[in-house]
Amino acid sequence: MSVAAGLTLTRSTVLGLFFIQRYRFLTIDQFARAAGMKRPAASDQLRVLERHGALGHFGNVGMRGYGKTPKVYFLKRKGYELLLRESDIPPDLIGSHKETFVEAKWSPQMFHRLHTVDLLIAAEVAIRSRPNLSMVRTFTEYRRVKRGTQIARETTDFVGTEETPENRIIPDAAFVLENVETGRRGLFFVEMDMATERIVSTITRDHRITLHFKIMQYDRYLQSGRFAKTYAPFGEFRFFTLLFVTFGEARVENIRRAVHGLPAELAAYYRFTTFELASEDFLGPIWKTRSINDNERYPLVR
DNA sequence: GTGACTCTGTTGGAATTAAT
């Protein structure tokens, strides 16, 4: 496919652009994985697209305590129109264009968001290699949607009927997976744990309480059944699975121990693994359940 | 300052694809 401006779009480039549109922004490595290219090729493509005004970027600046931050590309209006015009992807699948908050540039939260996107892309890539599976829909904490008059985070929901702050739950990400052969769908939530001191824990001085609380909220969410109503447009769900991802096997075990006291009958709805394993083979046998005695590793789907 | 990290961009050539 060629465009008047002398810019050529390959299949893989279009695929990468589509994923920038889906997740709002991607690093070079994420683009490479999503598009099925190696890093330098992805880097080339992205720079050319930026020169043509299809993409913008933020990041790639020095930051105290880190070195250099990754360069993060987002789709500009022109790039969005390019994607609509030059690809054969149905417009309703592409969705509408969202202006990217350029003034935000870089915040510490960005690391967490990029890791969440890493997980979703790992899931997308793993699903792509299994023809019987299809990613129906993805949701992320950082995308905002209009709920009535308010603008809320896409994954915001409540664990009880009362919409109070104590009942609020905001998963980092969610996705709906379908087995196209059986037509069955599964609902998954994702928690990306960065293993760094959060602001909250430096105030309360107790790290375990916040994690414990978070998992407890998910227990209440499971029992409330409210998720079924919220995600009804995407399928009929009687339960969900929470995927908890963190760094290092030791921390996985620590967390499993920390939530040991929670109801055992809900343990099966939880899966724990490390970021490294999840990036490699998201659908592989890498997931442990919540019961501390069960050291078996299970795949997410059969 | 130096070396070990974190990143990106450039360079030149191999592999693929298109054109004649």
Added chain:
DNA sequence: ATTAATTCCAACAGAGTCAC
């Protein structure tokens, strides 16, 4: 079938920060 253009990629150089 040969040539020309693209596309992809490995290796390397450059830029920022940290620990020493």
